[in-house]
Amino acid sequence: MNTQASHASHGQLVKPTRSNTVFLVLFALGLVAPFAVYPTFLMKALCFGLFASAFNLLLGYVGLLSFGHAAFLGVAGYVCGMMVRDAGVTPELGIVAGTAAAASLGWVFGKLAIRRTGIYFAMITLALAQMVFFLALQMKATGGEDGFQGVPRGHLFGLIDMNNNIAMYYLVFAVFCIGFFVIHRTIHSPFGQILKAIRENEPRAISLGYDVDKFKLIAFVISAALAGMAGATKTLVFQLASLTDVHWHTSGEVVLMTLLGGLATVFGPLAGATVIVTLQNELADKVGSWVTVIMGVIFVLCVLMFRRGIVGELQALVKR
């Protein structure tokens, strides 16, 4: 896992031009995509792509497996929904509010979980996320099992009508690019350098005077905030925040997306999210609940046969 992670980052250091080209090509594709592909599908893929990328920051670059990331996606969705529908703020402020809520929740989760590692860390985050699920189910404000419905897309900055799917797509695309840039910058920053050191050899990082828990906590909050940014944006796209978003299934799905796409790769989580969202869309009406079984089989095959994930394997091919 570590080997591959560092190869990804070192590939960046050694060949910035190649990765810049990939960035530019994908950016251009992102700009023209809504004219070729159904925009709602693209928006869903981008939201989950950002969600998985945020998760990957934590698992791939810090080595912490959070099993409660749905809480951040979901809570941000509800908060954004309430702000936009009930408080009447503009969509961009709704996204900011959702992101801030997820960051605060991330700080609380992080404070409680960060001292533990491995399975214990995963279990604490899962338990906390289940509490959030329970609250979402019971509270009147969230609409319980009906979900939080009828969120208007509103006018961006009070000017641009977001009911136009193309306009909405570009907002989602912009949000994705911002989130993606934040992740990229975090990994390639003085802070990211210490994160790498902690992942590589935690006792040594401590012995050099770094309070590793603080670094992990900040990374956790960034990851939670960006997961929230994805969730808030998703609520605007579908005009709905639902229990599915806070359910532990979603926490599991993001692990699947990240591993399938390629852990600790730059574009892996986006690729993984796109594959999963495509499967869900294409198969749901054909095979019904068998889609879960199919995803399970894919996951097993991925773990057994191409552990580096789609993008990880591609990178390995290019290197050879």
Place this chain on the structure above:
Amino acid sequence: MSDYILETTGLTKEFKGFAAVSDVNLNIRRGDIHALIGPNGAGKTTVFNLLTKFLPPTRGCILFQGQDITHEAPAATARRGLVRSFQISATFPHLTVLENVRIGLQRKLGTEFHFWKPERTLDVLNSRAMELLADVDLTQFAGTITSEMPYGRKRALEIATTLALDPAMMLLDEPTQGMGQEDIARVVDLIRKVSANRTIVMVEHNLSVVANLCDRITVLQRGSVLAEGTYDEVSKNPQVLEAYVGSNDMNDAHH
């Protein structure tokens, strides 16, 4: 200022009733190279873990530069200038050699939490990092991924990274372990070189290294101090001889 940079009184560590270290009183003189020797299981590494706060002591107290650091967090103790190495080589294996040293230098820059700054803001540290690498003869390896270097070189890198903090006191856990003659000679020279203006405590099995490098020696046996003094004093002590006779360590020592 006291002659002693580090003092412990009654330092004890018990694991479920078993005393790994019991009632150890250490006095390390400022500027010395001080060896901690003893048969396997004598508690040398446990003492290291206690001094650097990686383990909390059951009893006793630790003074560093006259300050009580008994209950401090390990990273805080490191920031005071009491920095350790590890028995197994402590590098960041998938970073380059230059990046390894830079991790040590980076805290001084005060930007270690700045996740919004680009990595190139760290480049100002490169020249200092290269100086440190030159000190340990690793200039030509600066761009190498650390895991691809030979073992002896990794130990040298570890020392360079530790030196990046310019610590008042270095604790080296078996710095020559698993090395061939040539590497040992290089590391001994290096330790002597870096001991200028600082105190070094080292756990070491190789008695010839201890004999020609260390000013004072503390012998541990079953968690307690058996003897303390110069190499000549200690090596003539009948109790020490007895402790070493028949133990595998004596054989190890002559490798």
